[in-house]
Amino acid sequence: MGTAPASRDVTSYGMGLAAPLALFFLFFFVAPLLQLLWLSLHNDTAGLHWGLGQYLHFLTDPFSLSVLGSTLLLGAEVTAVCLVLGFPIAWLYQRVGPKLQTVIILIVLLPLLTSVVVRTFAWIVILGRQGIINATLQSLGVIDTPLKLLYTQFGVVIALAQVQMPLMTLPLITALGRIDPNLDDASCSLGAGSWRTFFKVVLPLSLPGVIAGCTLTYAAAITAFITQSLIGGGQMLFMPMYLYQQASTLQNWPFASAISIIFLLAVLAVVSVFTTLGRLSRGYGGA
Amino acid sequence: MAGRKRTLEAFSFEFVMTVIALIALIIIIAPSLVVLIVSFTSGFSLRFPPPGYSLRWYAELWDAWQLHFAAKNSLIVALWATGLSVVLGVAAALAISRSPTLSARLLDSLFMSPLVLPALAFGLAALMLFSLVGLPVSPLTLVIGHTVVCVPYVVRNTVAALAQLEPTLLESSAVLGASRLYTFRRIVLPLIRPGIIAGAFIAFMSSFDNVPVSLFLRDAATDMLPIRMWQDLEGKLDVTIAALSGVLIIATVALVAVMERVTGLSRRLTN
Numbered sequence: 259m260g261t262a263p264a265s266r267d268v269t270s271y272g273m274g275l276a277a278p279l280a281l282f283f284l285f286f287f288v289a290p291l292l293q294l295l296w297l298s299l300h301n302d303t304a305g306l307h308w309g310l311g312q313y314l315h316f317l318t319d320p321f322s323l324s325v326l327g328s329t330l331l332l333g334a335e336v337t338a339v340c341l342v343l344g345f346p347i348a349w350l351y352q353r354v355g356p357k358l359q360t361v362i363i364l365i366v367l368l369p370l371l372t373s374v375v376v377r378t379f380a381w382i383v384i385l386g387r388q389g390i391i392n393a394t395l396q397s398l399g400v401i402d403t404p405l406k407l408l409y410t411q412f413g414v415v416i417a418l419a420q421v422q423m424p425l426m427t428l429p430l431i432t433a434l435g436r437i438d439p440n441l442d443d444a445s446c447s448l449g450a451g452s453w454r455t456f457f458k459v460v461l462p463l464s465l466p467g468v469i470a471g472c473t474l475t476y477a478a479a480i481t482a483f484i485t486q487s488l489i490g491g492g493q494m495l496f497m498p499m500y501l502y503q504q505a506s507t508l509q510n511w512p513f514a515s516a517i518s519i520i521f522l523l524a525v526l527a528v529v530s531v532f533t534t535l536g537r538l539s540r541g542y543g544g545a
Numbered sequence: 546m547a548g549r550k551r552t553l554e555a556f557s558f559e560f561v562m563t564v565i566a567l568i569a570l571i572i573i574i575a576p577s578l579v580v581l582i583v584s585f586t587s588g589f590s591l592r593f594p595p596p597g598y599s600l601r602w603y604a605e606l607w608d609a610w611q612l613h614f615a616a617k618n619s620l621i622v623a624l625w626a627t628g629l630s631v632v633l634g635v636a637a638a639l640a641i642s643r644s645p646t647l648s649a650r651l652l653d654s655l656f657m658s659p660l661v662l663p664a665l666a667f668g669l670a671a672l673m674l675f676s677l678v679g680l681p682v683s684p685l686t687l688v689i690g691h692t693v694v695c696v697p698y699v700v701r702n703t704v705a706a707l708a709q710l711e712p713t714l715l716e717s718s719a720v721l722g723a724s725r726l727y728t729f730r731r732i733v734l735p736l737i738r739p740g741i742i743a744g745a746f747i748a749f750m751s752s753f754d755n756v757p758v759s760l761f762l763r764d765a766a767t768d769m770l771p772i773r774m775w776q777d778l779e780g781k782l783d784v785t786i787a788a789l790s791g792v793l794i795i796a797t798v799a800l801v802a803v804m805e806r807v808t809g810l811s812r813r814l815t816n
Contacts, residue, residue, distance in 0.1 A: 276640035276652055279633040279696065283655055287693050290670035293677065346566035363811035364801065365574050371747070372577060372797045373754045375774045376790040380576030382782065383583055383591045390579065390593045420572050431815045452558035473661070481663040484756050484775055498665045502760065505669050515673075518666035529661055 291522075298515035305512070312516035322500070322517075329480050329497040330524060332414065336479035337472050339419040340426040344471065348430035349460075352439075363431070370424035378485045381417035382408060385489070409491035417489045422478050426471035433467020434460070465539035473532040477525055497521045577794050584784070584791035591782055602788035609785055615773035622684060622769070623752040626691035630748045633692070634699030635741055641700075642707040657701065659694045664757035667693065672761040682764050690758040695748035699741070702813065706740025707733075739808040746804050750797075 301311035316322045351362050369377055384390045385407040392404040407413050437460065445455040461468075483498040490496065501521065505514035579593060584602060586595030606612070637656060641649040659667065671690050672682070680686060710733065718728040759769040777783055804810045 270643040271639040273640050273644065273646075273648065276637040276649075279637035279656065279700075280652060282633055283693070286671065286674075286689050287659065287667070288655075290667065290674040293674050294666065294670040297673065343565060343569035343572065346562045347569050349562050350566040360805075360811055362570070363815065364805070365570055367811060367814065368577065368798065368801060369573055371750045371801060373771060373774075373790075373793050374756065375754075375771045375778070376580065376793050377576055379774075379778060379786060379790055380580040382778070383579055383593060383787075384576060386591065386782075388590060388592045393593060416572075420576060423569070423573055428814055435815065446555075452555040456558065477661045477663075481665060481757070483665055483760075484771070488775070488778055498663065498757070501665055501669065505761070511669075511673060514669060518663070518669055521663050522666055525661065525663055 333480040336418045344426035425474040429470040433464040469536040584787040615768040615770040619770040625688040626752040627749040630696040638703035668758040668761035691752040698747040699744035702744030706737040743808040
């Protein structure tokens with residue numbers, strides 16, 4: 259604090275450098291969202307009559323509420339699957355040499371950078387009537403008629419879990435890398451078994467990473483328009499497709515705006531719950 | 546006896562964790578391999594394993610002018626959006642990275658928020674604003690929309706690179722009489738360049754792959770590749786799409802390999 263302003267100047271840059279991006283965001287990010295909010299508070303398409311009609315419509319319509327509910331549930335299921343599968347990858351990463359570490363990272367990273375349409379398409383090939391799972395089960399004589407895997411909740415969850423797995427695994431790897439390995443040894447030498455050490459020491463200390471991973475995975479899973487619509491098919495409707503149908507096919511912009519705002523608020527609520535948990539866990543972990 | 550119980554217990558833990566990890570890694574990698582194999586089929590369906598192997602669908606891809614058109618559009622928009630993201634994002638990262646002020650924290654949250662907010666809602670909002678001010682959908686509106694959702698990657702990676710920069714380097718440079726611009730060009734920029742490149746790479750890939758924003762901001766004249774593929778897949782299961790997927794997978798692997806060399810991408814994303 260006591261340093262002269264002159265010496266501080268050379269290591270930091272003026273806030274003016276942030277002005278172009280701030281203005282860009284003001285015009286093309288904040289303004290559109292405000293316009294969205296403004297239109298959602300109108301009862302007619304032209305935006306002449308103020309009112310909460312769009313929100314009342316959504317919140318009293320069992321169909322709309324069920325779409326919201328199934329979207330939030332889908333996010334929870336995908337996040338749970340990603341956590342259960344992603345944590346062991348992060349654990350394994352800490353156990354292997356640098357060469358294998360790079361291999362694991364690249365395996366985790368590649369899907370993140372591969373086109374979502376391509377990844378989803380792959381699941382159509384795997385889950386389809388003539389897909390790998392059905393072909394294998396049929397040739398083994400386990401089933402006679404192909405199982406319906408595509409266009410089911412199971413199919414959507416497993417495909418989304420694969421698509422979003424990197425978002426869970428990367429923060430977990432970071433978090434586990436920050437845990438002092440001596441703690442693990444100390445716990446074991448004091449008589450706690452491996453399972454107990456894992457649940458009582460490793461898991462609590464990695465909570466910041468778990469929460470960061472869950473936030474990213476959840477937010478990405480519920481907005482994953484392509485995977486939801488291609489694997490879920492026409493019968494399963496989630497918020498992004500509902501929004502798109504209302505806006506594009508039906509041209510009902512005020513209602514689509516209200517759906518967007520409700521969806522935004524739902525995501526923000528989930529993210530802030532996770533952030534609060536994250537703050538608490540940092541106090542708990544002491545790291 | 547107790548010792549044996551301990552080792553059995555430790556073994557059961559390591560066994561379960563390793564097996565789940567391997568299953569998870571297979572689940573991650575399998576879909577891409579499956580698509581790659583199916584794309585070389587000689588048959589007309591997506592049956593796995595293929596009845597025979599050929600390059601016919603790759604040859605088919607050669608004549609698919611609709612896909613060429615969409616790919617060209619996606620490439621142009623992604624290049625412009627990446628360029629704009631780098632210029633705006635690096636400048637903003639320089640401003641907010643070392644500043645402890647509240648306004649810097651708030652700007653940081655604002656610039657990161659497109660990562661968590663539903664992009665589809667932003668796409669609709671942007672379309673409504675553009676139509677309100679009378680700007681028709683065009684490559685320009687696509688570039689603007691894509692820049693909003695891609696710039697967070699550049700900001701985040703540049704801020705991370707700046708955080709590892711020794712402030713003493715800048716001070717010594719200043720003491721030795723270098724101007725701020727000279728110090729920036731000769732010291733700061735070379736040191737943070739890998740971070741900027743990594744951010745630009747991720748921004749480029751996410752723009753090229755963007756669906757939710759393009760969905761609202763494009764029309765027939767500005768068809769985008771992921772949307773073209775999605776609409777083709779909704780209609781029928783075309784093996785040409787498998788060949789295109791094969792091309793995209795191989796291109797991604799090659800680009801990631803180059804980026805790993807140039808920027809150490811894998812370390813960057815786990816630190």
